[in-house]
Amino acid sequence: MPRTIQVGLIGFGLSGRYFHAPFLTVNPHFKLAKVVERNRNEAEAFDPSIKTVRSHEDLLGDPGLDLIIVGTPNDTHYPYAKAALEAGKHVLIEKPFANTAGQARELLDLARDQGLVAIPYQNRRYDADFLTIRKLLQDNRLGDVVEFEAHFDRYRPDVLNNWKDQDPEGGGNLLNLGPHLIDQAVCLFGIPEAVQGEVRTIRKGAKLDDYFDIRLFYPDKRVLLKSSMLAPDNSLRYVIHGTRGSFVKHGLDIQEETQRKNILPDTPDWGREPESQYGTLTTADGRTTLPSEAGNYHHFYDNLYAAIVGEKPQEVTPEQIHAVIRIMDLAWESTRERKVMAF
Numbered sequence: 001m002p003r004t005i006q007v008g009l010i011g012f013g014l015s016g017r018y019f020h021a022p023f024l025t026v027n028p029h030f031k032l033a034k035v036v037e038r039n040r041n042e043a044e045a046f047d048p049s050i051k052t053v054r055s056h057e058d059l060l061g062d063p064g065l066d067l068i069i070v071g072t073p074n075d076t077h078y079p080y081a082k083a084a085l086e087a088g089k090h091v092l093i094e095k096p097f098a099n100t101a102g103q104a105r106e107l108l109d110l111a112r113d114q115g116l117v118a119i120p121y122q123n124r125r126y127d128a129d130f131l132t133i134r135k136l137l138q139d140n141r142l143g144d145v146v147e148f149e150a151h152f153d154r155y156r157p158d159v160l161n162n163w164k165d166q167d168p169e170g171g172g173n174l175l176n177l178g179p180h181l182i183d184q185a186v187c188l189f190g191i192p193e194a195v196q197g198e199v200r201t202i203r204k205g206a207k208l209d210d211y212f213d214i215r216l217f218y219p220d221k222r223v224l225l226k227s228s229m230l231a232p233d234n235s236l237r238y239v240i241h242g243t244r245g246s247f248v249k250h251g252l253d254i255q256e257e258t259q260r261k262n263i264l265p266d267t268p269d270w271g272r273e274p275e276s277q278y279g280t281l282t283t284a285d286g287r288t289t290l291p292s293e294a295g296n297y298h299h300f301y302d303n304l305y306a307a308i309v310g311e312k313p314q315e316v317t318p319e320q321i322h323a324v325i326r327i328m329d330l331a332w333e334s335t336r337e338r339k340v341m342a343f
Helices: 014-026 042-046 056-060 074-086 101-114 128-138 173-189 255-259 298-309 318-337
Strands: 005-010 030-036 051-053 067-070 090-093 118-120 145-151 194-200 211-218 221-228 236-242 245-250 279-283 286-290
Touching: 005 014, 005 056, 005 298, 014 030, 014 042, 014 255, 014 298, 030 056, 042 051, 056 067, 056 074, 067 074, 074 090, 074 101, 101 118, 101 318, 118 318, 128 173, 128 236, 128 245, 128 279, 145 173, 173 211, 173 221, 173 318, 194 318, 211 318
Parallel strands: 005 030, 005 067, 030 051, 067 090, 090 118, 145 221
Antiparallel strands: 145 236, 194 211, 211 221, 236 245, 245 279, 279 286
16 A cells, blocks of 8 residues: 655745645645644644644654654754754755755765655756756757756845845845756756856845856856846746757746645646746747646655655755755855856
């Protein structure tokens, strides 16, 4: 009989409420059993069968739980994940996996030694646009990629009084959106030879970084990853040039927007983008509008289940996990030193 993974979730904010709980609810391989909320009971309002507890120790001491999801502010990811692994639990960590490459390596080594899965929530591998790009590359419709540019921009000119804008130990845009863009590049092209970064603070009154551009160096291509919190026109996502064609894509995957409407992800045509967000493929034969693949975060959880029960390896590999955090470390070092850093 298929095994049901019993899950404990630390935190029920945006991540827990809209990214994890809905997918766990509709996936028969998982049961969200307990949620840590310090003062509220929103998880029980979402699903009365969920038990609310007030501290992460209540999860770690429960022998019935198999998987702990860490959905708390970034500076807590490492200590909560380490405690979960030491308690013999698999861990799924909201991005970033850790705040430094040293922390990431320690968690990965601990998971390996314990025979456990430790993985970040890299859901953006299963966005409609990225799945479309992977298919384009698999079908060789672009030829050899020579330049890859990815954006994750927003327009948020006001500095908020929250941990993302104020916490020097875990806030800032690089730790927030950098893991998504960097992971996608590493997924497509592997480990770069070198990294050049510029991490900046551009908003008036901002204390933490709110802009970055990172250049990854490969023998046959350049990869540029950019994010700004001061981009009124923030629809551009990708510009890719290859020896046989170019692909340009605007518009963010609709799954997050759909989830915020309290629509469970078991509805028909889940993740299908409107035609207005289709990308443009340009080749020697002309320019065509290319329908997007359907976005599908379900696949992340299906792979997580398979990795936990030993059916398949985790798609986000330990080598990739460490590389993403190391690239962020090198982007900061490059910013300070004003030079290209060898990976």
